[in-house]
Amino acid sequence: MKKINTPLLAISMSIAAVLAAGCATQQSHSMHQTSPEMIQKAFAAMKRDFHARAIATMDRLDTDKVQDVCNATGDVPPEEMAAKLEAEQTATLKLPADGNYMGDWKAGEKIAQSGRGMTWRDKKMEPEKNGGNCYNCHQISPQEVSYGTIGPSLLGFGKIRGNTAETQKYAYSKIYNSKAFNACSTMPRFGHVGALNEKQIKDLVALLVDPASPVNK
Amino acid sequence: MSDPMKIRAKMNGDVAEIRVLMGHPMETGQRKDAAGKPIPPHFIQSMTVEVGGKMIVDGQIGTSVSRNPVFGFKMKGAKSGDKVVISWVDNKGDKRSDSVAIA
Amino acid sequence: MEMNVTRRTVLRGAGSLGALSALIAAGALKPAAVFAAEWNKGAFEARDSAGVLKSIGAESATENNKLVLKVPDIAENGAVVPVEVVSGIPNTTSIAILVEKNPLPLSAYFDFSNGALPEVAVRLKLGQTSLIKAVAKADGKFFIAQKEVKVTVGGCGG
Amino acid sequence: MKYRIAIMAALVATWTGPVLAQEKDPTIAGIEKYREMLGDDNPAELYEARGEILWKKADGPNRVSLEKCDLGLGPGVVKGAYAQSPRYFADADRVMDIETRINWCREKIQGFSSADVKKKPFGSADKPSQIEDLLAYVVTASKGMKIAPPNSHPKEKEAYELGKALFFVRAGPYDFSCASCHGEDEKRIRLQGLPNLTTPRDTKASHAAWPAYRVSTSRLHSMQWRINDCYRQQRFPEPGYMTDSVNALITYLAVTGEGELYKGPSLKR
Numbered sequence: 001m002k003k004i005n006t007p008l009l010a011i012s013m014s015i016a017a018v019l020a021a022g023c024a025t026q027q028s029h030s031m032h033q034t035s036p037e038m039i040q041k042a043f044a045a046m047k048r049d050f051h052a053r054a055i056a057t058m059d060r061l062d063t064d065k066v067q068d069v070c071n072a073t074g075d076v077p078p079e080e081m082a083a084k085l086e087a088e089q090t091a092t093l094k095l096p097a098d099g100n101y102m103g104d105w106k107a108g109e110k111i112a113q114s115g116r117g118m119t120w121r122d123k124k125m126e127p128e129k130n131g132g133n134c135y136n137c138h139q140i141s142p143q144e145v146s147y148g149t150i151g152p153s154l155l156g157f158g159k160i161r162g163n164t165a166e167t168q169k170y171a172y173s174k175i176y177n178s179k180a181f182n183a184c185s186t187m188p189r190f191g192h193v194g195a196l197n198e199k200q201i202k203d204l205v206a207l208l209v210d211p212a213s214p215v216n217k
Numbered sequence: 218m219s220d221p222m223k224i225r226a227k228m229n230g231d232v233a234e235i236r237v238l239m240g241h242p243m244e245t246g247q248r249k250d251a252a253g254k255p256i257p258p259h260f261i262q263s264m265t266v267e268v269g270g271k272m273i274v275d276g277q278i279g280t281s282v283s284r285n286p287v288f289g290f291k292m293k294g295a296k297s298g299d300k301v302v303i304s305w306v307d308n309k310g311d312k313r314s315d316s317v318a319i320a
Numbered sequence: 321m322e323m324n325v326t327r328r329t330v331l332r333g334a335g336s337l338g339a340l341s342a343l344i345a346a347g348a349l350k351p352a353a354v355f356a357a358e359w360n361k362g363a364f365e366a367r368d369s370a371g372v373l374k375s376i377g378a379e380s381a382t383e384n385n386k387l388v389l390k391v392p393d394i395a396e397n398g399a400v401v402p403v404e405v406v407s408g409i410p411n412t413t414s415i416a417i418l419v420e421k422n423p424l425p426l427s428a429y430f431d432f433s434n435g436a437l438p439e440v441a442v443r444l445k446l447g448q449t450s451l452i453k454a455v456a457k458a459d460g461k462f463f464i465a466q467k468e469v470k471v472t473v474g475g476c477g478g
Numbered sequence: 479m480k481y482r483i484a485i486m487a488a489l490v491a492t493w494t495g496p497v498l499a500q501e502k503d504p505t506i507a508g509i510e511k512y513r514e515m516l517g518d519d520n521p522a523e524l525y526e527a528r529g530e531i532l533w534k535k536a537d538g539p540n541r542v543s544l545e546k547c548d549l550g551l552g553p554g555v556v557k558g559a560y561a562q563s564p565r566y567f568a569d570a571d572r573v574m575d576i577e578t579r580i581n582w583c584r585e586k587i588q589g590f591s592s593a594d595v596k597k598k599p600f601g602s603a604d605k606p607s608q609i610e611d612l613l614a615y616v617v618t619a620s621k622g623m624k625i626a627p628p629n630s631h632p633k634e635k636e637a638y639e640l641g642k643a644l645f646f647v648r649a650g651p652y653d654f655s656c657a658s659c660h661g662e663d664e665k666r667i668r669l670q671g672l673p674n675l676t677t678p679r680d681t682k683a684s685h686a687a688w689p690a691y692r693v694s695t696s697r698l699h700s701m702q703w704r705i706n707d708c709y710r711q712q713r714f715p716e717p718g719y720m721t722d723s724v725n726a727l728i729t730y731l732a733v734t735g736e737g738e739l740y741k742g743p744s745l746k747r
Contacts, residue, residue: 032657032676038643045640046649046714049721056715060650067648074646115477118651118713136476136667145394145505146472148667150659179653188652195651220524232437240524242604245445247423262359266436273436279364281419281427281444283400284603284696285521289441294434392515394508396669396747400693402515443516470508474668474694474747476711 033074056120070184077183085183093173093180094191096198101168101205105215108207111200112140118195127197132175132190132204140207141214150186158209159216171205222315226301233295233319235266237303238287245280261286264305268295268319278305295319364426369418369453372426373462376416378455381462384409389454389465398446398471405440407456407463412438414457420466421450446471509669522614522691522743525606525698529615532608538588547583549576549616560620561740564729566631573637575728577702578720580612599719600703603696610689610698617689620740625686627732634729637722641730644723645675654712656727670747678734685735687744694747701728 034042043061052058066085069077077085095101114131116122134140137150140157161167174181176191190196196204207213220240227234239261246258258280266274273292297319304314363375373379386408395401405415413432418425422445432438438456446469453466533544533556549559550567564575570582581595601607628634648655659667660675673680689700699707705724709717717724 032646032661034643034646038639039647041640042643042647043649045644045723045726046717049718049723050709050715051718053716056710056713058715060713060715063649067653070653071647075648113473113477115475117478119478119710120716121478121710131477133476133478135473144473145470146474146668148665150662150665150667150672186653186658188654193651221527223519223523223527236441236519238519238521238523240521243445245423268434271434273432273434274440275431275433277359277364277429279426279428280424281422281446283443283445283693285524287441287443287517287519289404291437291439292435293437390515392508392512394505395512396509397694399696400516402512402517404515472669474670476667478711 034071036072039071053120055118055122055125066179066183073184075184082183086180089177089180089183089189089192090173092192093177095169095172095176096202101165101172101202102210103199103202103204103206105203105206105210105213107200108203108205108213109141111196111203112207113144125194127194127200130195130200132196132200133188134204137187142217143214154208155215157215158211158213161209163209163211163216168205168209171208172201175201175204219311219313222303222305222313224301224303224315224317225320226317227320228295228297231293233268233292233299233301234289235268235291235301235303235319236287236289237266238285239264239305239313240285241305241307243280243282243284243286247280259307259309261305261307264288264303266290267302267304268292269299360426360429363429364424366426367423369420369425372416372418373455376426376429376455376462378416378457378462378464381455381464383465384456384463387454387456387463387465389452389467391452391467391469393468394470394472395446396472396474398448400443401446401452401469401471403442403444403452403454405454405456405465407438407458409438409456409458409463412456412458415440416455416457417442417444418453418455419444419446419450420453421448422446425453505669516693516745518745520691520743520745521696522618522689522698522745525611525614525691525743526618528606529611529613532611533615538584538590540587540589542588544580544583544587544612547580547587549579549583556616556619558620558623560617561623561625563627564634564637564725564732565628566633571633572722573631573633573725573729575701575720575725576616577609577613577700578725580616581609581720584609596719600700600706601697606697610700613689613700614698614743617740617742621742623740625682625732625736625738625740627729627736629729629733629736637726637729638733640723641726641728644727645730650713652713654714656708656712658712659708675731675734678737681731681735682738683735685731686738686741687746688742690742690744690746692746698743701731 046061069081069085111132112134115133115136117130135144135147137148139147139153139155142155158167177189178185178187179189191201208215223238225236241261242259244256244259248256250256260280261278264276264278265272274290299319300316301319302314302316306312360375363372366372366375373381388406390404403417405417407415414430415438416429417427419427427444428442430440449470451466451468453464456463536543546553549556550562550565551559560576564573566573574582584590584595585592599607599609601610629638645656657676659672663674665672673684675681675684688704689698691698702719702724705727706717
């Protein structure tokens with residue numbers, strides 16, 4: 001991680017810059033890279049100054065490889081490294097055993113609306129009570145005007161892509177682990193970290209893909 | 218003890234503009250506390266505005282007015298230096314009066 | 321009228337308050353009782369707009385474009401929604417404001433006199449998206465204006 | 479990468495409409511009207527009035543007021559002190575934000591215990607905390623003054639660098655950093671605009687508006703609270719009140735936002 005191939009990094013950065021210029025939805029964080037020394041200092045400071053509260057325990061500061069790489073590269077890992085990370089994250093995907101990706105879009109809408117869960121105000125890990133925080137960052141159903149813009153608009157998601165098994169699987173996988181598609185995506189890995197369970201992710205897939213969902217009307 | 222009101226009163230041409238901010242919970246009686254017990258209503262029911270010794274606004278207030286209420290009024294016939302007295306009484310009988318001179 | 325004078329005196333909290341305080345202290349009058357007579361309990365405790373309008377005698381209020389209700393179309397938070405009412409109807413003496421979807425719709429009722437312009441700015445709580453209604457009384461007649469305010473979900477919601 | 483470009487192209491295609499429409503988005507226009515109508519009447523003034531009384535009151539085990547407290551511009555100087563914070567204090571040998579410094583005075587001058595001042599710093603609508611009242615009084619005395627944290631002492635520079643690093647590091651179950659939400663221009667959560675706190679433009683406007691009274695919670699929120707609650711939403715463990723990490727982040731924000739005239743405490747959603 002400390003030895004980053006500079007030319008490669010420069011190339012990937014310029015690609016990202018081009019994309020960022022042309023597309024408002026690209027996760028184009030300002031080109032920022034923290035030195036390994038400062039990253040280390042930041043974590044040392046947090047480990048000294050932060051404390052566990054309810055389910056928000058101190059091990060949340062123990063980073064995994066994805067976080068390490070994204071931190072070290074300012075969220076723009078060299079292409080090869082990104083591809084490797086994405087492959088590794090893809091290998092962790094747990095897809096539904098029954099091969100069915102679609103749940104109930106109405107339940108999905110409720111999950112998309114809710115921002116609850118995983119904070120130090122939550123006493124237990126209860127994914128069934130958690131929300132997906134979706135509207136915080138995405139436009140989804142046209143009826144909800146209060147939506148965020150950190151992520152791309154998902155309006156017409158299923159209509160644009162078609163209600164195919166492939167689309168359903170893609171949506172499920174992306175919600176389960178966004179990093180399988182974009183190593184340093186801003187989006188959480190909801191399934192991977194156990195914030196949402198299989199049923200909830202299926203309901204969200206239905207919200208996005210089901211032709212009956214307002215998203216596709 | 219209730220917070221003193223913040224009253225602003227100034228002349229704008231021949232119109233006196235009066236705004237007041239009151240410190241009050243304006244509890245509706247519809248809410249429940251953490252233990253699930255209903256929180257009793259506690260809200261301002263009446264308010265008056267007097268300018269130069271004359272009542273200009275006589276208001277009755279309900280629970281839909283926001284916490285820490287803000288009201289704005291206007292009048293003609295007042296002048297800089299006139300005393301503005303604003304008073305309120307809540308449903309528990311607590312009351313408060315504050316005054317300011319029109320700027 | 322008699323009640324009104326008493327109430328104003330008490331509100332001012334000075335001067336002739338002494339006699340009344342004595343009454344209150346003696347238990348002859350509870351403060352709430354003093355004002356309850358004046359505060360239009362029936363109107364403020366009415367559970368729907370129709371009930372409020374009836375209680376204030378405005379059930380036959382008519383629309384009039386000189387009664388201007390200024391509200392935001394959308395509010396970031398229902399806890400504080402700024403509302404302004406300006407009546408251009410001659411001889412307007414009172415303005416009432418209602419939040420239709422609130423459990424108790426009547427929010428405020430103002431009587432204006434001695435040079436006060438018939439207009440008011442307030443901040444109201446909206447439990448949900450709702451119509452706001454403004455009612456003005458002029459020369460004994462009632463006029464009404466209404467607009468919807470959409471209350472949105474705000475913040476991260478965690 | 480090819481795949482990503484393909485997705486990107488699709489996104490550009492689907493976004494042409496909304497992006498163009500955004501300029502006259504009625505929702506955004508409506509929210510702007512809401513904020514405009516909300517006006518200037520700010521219940522933070524009630525905090526300020528209580529804070530002034532509290533500042534001058536002989537309080538604590540030592541029964542003395544805070545009027546000799548040195549907020550950085552000399553003992554007893556309140557005016558302008560907030561605008562020049564956070565700063566290094568030799569007597570404490572650390573960089574302190576204004577809230578940390580007021581509490582330091584409450585301990586050292588008034589004799590409150592450290593536990594006392596840390597007990598419940600974030601009040602509720604029904605029970606505002608004393609530090610929030612004091613804070614409102616102190617910051618209001620910097621209204622209209624230029625935000626100018628010194629950022630010259632080595633420890634101030636160190637705090638800035640640490641704060642900047644803290645701002646960008648991702649961790650926790652959601653892989654978030656501060657920059658996840660505050661790292662780009664013109665983004666929002668729901669309808670709330672997110673200042674890009676990596677650039678002076680947004681940071682100036684944002685920093686000059688805190689502390690803020692929020693109508694949704696009916697209370698005044700300090701920067702200490704702001705950082706705390708961001709970390710809660712980031713799903714991190716809880717940062718300790720007035721710790722070096724929190725003060726480093728506040729230093730980073732103040733330095734990034736320097737040069738703006740202080741406009742707080744403001745009124746927010």
